[in-house]
Amino acid sequence: MRVLMVEDAVDLAEGVVARLGRSGIVCDLATCIEEARDFHAVQSYDAVILDINLPDGSGLSFLRDIRAGGDRTPVLMLTALVSVDDRVGALDIGADDYLGKPFDQRELEARLRAIVRRQGEHRGDQITLGPLVFFPANQTATLDGARLDLTRREAALLDVMMRHQGQVLTKQRLYDSLYGFDDADVGVNAIELYVARLRKKLAGSGVSIATQRGIGYRICQDD
Known part of the structure; x- marks a missing residue:
């Protein structure tokens, strides 16, 4: 599985990348929307972990763009914003799941695998x-x-x-x-x-x- 993580908190992101790597998940890290677009333009992903608050804008704009282009790659929103309106807004735009900060990395990994399973043909636990x-x-x-x-x-x-x-x-x-x-x-x-x-x-x-x-x-x- 190959994942794109879009997150500007480098310490947090590097910890997630390292843990996913130990679980056999390849994770490319983009620290802003521009980098995310560059990665997305040349590489297909099984899932995207996407922060909302990024240095060059809202991650929601990146989500809107890929959905408008017909890309149905599963997206897990990752953000400190936890209001109901924020969650509903992200899901309405096309996010597949939502995880607020701070979070347990085991839960992030479990949610990530779950949205990939739902997207694929094989949806069970095995x-x-x-x-x-x-x-x-x-x-x-x-x-x-x-x-x-x-x-x-x-x-x-x-x-x-x-x-x-x-x-x-x-x-x-x-x-x-x-x-x-x-x-x-x-x-x-x-x-x-x-x-x-x-x-x-x-x-x-x-x-x-x-x-x-x-x-x-x-x-x-x-x-």
Whole structure:
């Protein structure tokens, strides 16, 4: 999962980015609306964490712009403003959820995963493909009832593939889900390494990762 956080309180934002990173969520940080627009122009996101009070205006203007452009990316508003009118106004414009400051980072992460689940095809607490079961909330998986030993990157890769099971995902799409702009020194071919590791762990289970030559990969049940 890749998230854009728009927040000018750098200490707060860096703490959130670090915690999300430990949970396998890639998070790009923009400290103003202008930066957010630049990020959004070149990168697709699974969700946006958006503050209202920003140095160059209201985050609501950014929300209005992306909704007007037809972008339905889930948005979690994050702000010190907690009046009912503020909450209702943000939701009416197109926000998916609202969290007031100060907040517990565990709640932020839970709300973030919830709005992404509601947006996607798989809305339950687990995603199943034959004997393979993935649990997005804690980034774990079981195979035939036994827990899979997954690294953070492997879990993140399995997450995006399970959410789009049966679909061919390009190497670039998978890379974008695992790495942010700060990881520019990591090449897109790193995806091949993680795919190989996952394949080894799924070997003989009836679930495999197929290669569509020249296009990408898809996770599926064997025929």
